[in-house]
Amino acid sequence: DIQMTQSPASLSASLGETVTIECLASEDIYSNLAWYQQKPGKSPQLLIYDASSLQDGVPSRFSGSESGTQYSLEINSLQSEDAATYFCQQHHDYPYTFGAGTKLELK
């Protein structure tokens, strides 16, 4: 199975700041990576797919990038509604696996 190592497990940031969350794939996943946002008691929502494509309706302050097997989600100009847990998911090969999640808290 492809392991997705996500970091950090949690972070705290202030409104207006920029944060970066990372996922390291255990092997090449050829940009087949998605990012999701999940708020407590809710289902995940797709933010980014194919490493850097923004899902329709998602604010442009969210962006994705890659460098080798390292994938990053950047959130610019943090808003209060960005407080959530973020997960990466590789959609390259069975079984599709998720990172352990990053809990983002707003100060």
Next chain:
Amino acid sequence: QIQLVQSGPELKKPGESVKISCKASGYTFTDYAMHWVKQAPGKGLKWMGWINTYTGKPTYADDFKGRFVFSLEASASTANLQISNLKNEDTATYFCARSTIAPFFDYWGQGVMVTVSS
């Protein structure tokens, strides 16, 4: 609008079975695959497998072979997940989620909390 509406919460005893439904609306059901994802309390997401809504063929992740069955009521645009011989570790929220041929999930159901307790 596109919606995946799942059935309500379940409380079961070990050894019992449960069937969860996921009713799709707002799109052509057979044009998209349906996946199932497990989230244990306070934990991350685990992909369980998917069902081809056109052919009805299910594919299971290794950890979900044997007691888990994906099925369809295509005429009702509904996908189902049945879990038999429930164990305490099956206590979780189960989500359905749709995908195109590329398996990332653009719409999710609201989730069904299944609690297994004696």
